[in-house]
Amino acid sequence: MCCCPAIGNPTVAVAWWSISSRCTTPRLLSGTPSKKSAAVPVVTRLADGTSRQIRPWLIDALSVGLLPTPKQLATLIGRGDLMLHVDSQGYILNDRVRRTPRPLIEHGVLSRINGIIVHQTGGASGASSLSSYTLQNANGAHFLIDKDGTIYQVASLRRQTWHVGKLRARCVAEHRCNATELATLSHFSPTAEHHMEMAKQVPQRYPSNEDSVGIEIVGAATPQGVYETVNAQQNASLQWLITEITSTFGIPMTEIFRHPVVSRKMPSEAQSASW
Numbered sequence: 001m002c003c004c005p006a007i008g009n010p011t012v013a014v015a016w017w018s019i020s021s022r023c024t025t026p027r028l029l030s031g032t033p034s035k036k037s038a039a040v041p042v043v044t045r046l047a048d049g050t051s052r053q054i055r056p057w058l059i060d061a062l063s064v065g066l067l068p069t070p071k072q073l074a075t076l077i078g079r080g081d082l083m084l085h086v087d088s089q090g091y092i093l094n095d096r097v098r099r100t101p102r103p104l105i106e107h108g109v110l111s112r113i114n115g116i117i118v119h120q121t122g123g124a125s126g127a128s129s130l131s132s133y134t135l136q137n138a139n140g141a142h143f144l145i146d147k148d149g150t151i152y153q154v155a156s157l158r159r160q161t162w163h164v165g166k167l168r169a170r171c172v173a174e175h176r177c178n179a180t181e182l183a184t185l186s187h188f189s190p191t192a193e194h195h196m197e198m199a200k201q202v203p204q205r206y207p208s209n210e211d212s213v214g215i216e217i218v219g220a221a222t223p224q225g226v227y228e229t230v231n232a233q234q235n236a237s238l239q240w241l242i243t244e245i246t247s248t249f250g251i252p253m254t255e256i257f258r259h260p261v262v263s264r265k266m267p268s269e270a271q272s273a274s275w
């Protein structure tokens with residue numbers, strides 16, 4: 001693959017960058033100069049094989065030779081100026097994500113994404129999870145991160161997966177329950193608590209099946225429900241995926257949760273996950 005080429009034909013509709021290891025600075029190969037107000041982001045392909053969307057104003061800047069340094073590029077990604085390319089089927093187009101559809105775990109339309117819930121599978125291998133997702137009545141989340149850090153996208157970002165369960169009352173953790181909420185919570189009923197929460201919107205409640213993306217990390221649990229430690233490769237992939245999804249969909253980092261925070265699960269699930 002080529003590296004560090006000069007700025008090319010600005011009339012080509014797709015901007016091509018190179019950030020391969022031999023380049024110290026991302027380079028725009030070609031792009032379509034456009035006005036700030038013009039149009040939606042266009043698809044951008046990077047020479048490392050990844051694909052993103054890019055804000056038109058940035059193409060303007062790049063087309064006149066204002067090339068970002070890797071540090072600036074990271075800032076742009078964090079700010080949402082560079083976004084993942086998600087296709088019309090709701091799948092990420094990027095070499096770091098393996099498209100592995102498991103349609104049986106999809107349930108209904110996911111019309112908005114307000115947060116991300118991080119899980120561990122409870123199984124020892126990614127293969128066993130991918131296999132289980134082919135069974136009737138199987139449940140999973142949108143992504144699966146294997147032991148070696150491989151990211152599988154197993155469900156569309158346009159579809160719900162059932163990965164959360166009954167919500168805990170967020171007002172309890174944040175010490176702001178009102179008298180009505182406290183009255184409901186005085187009788188232990190996870191179902192009533194969940195219904196109380198679902199009458200609210202994020203961030204008054206935690207993200208639910210109806211408005212969150214789920215990420216499963218492969219990790220076994222003991223019979224007592226103690227999960228193994230998330231390894232460094234898995235955490236690196238998790239951090240990349242969360243950074244990309246939050247910047248693409250405009251999700252605040254305050255809306256990323258480990259599963260036991262939002263629902264009644266074993267406390268060690270995803271405890272060692274970091275992002």
Ligand SMILES: [Zn+2]
Binds near residue numbers: 265
């Ligand atoms: Zn979970």
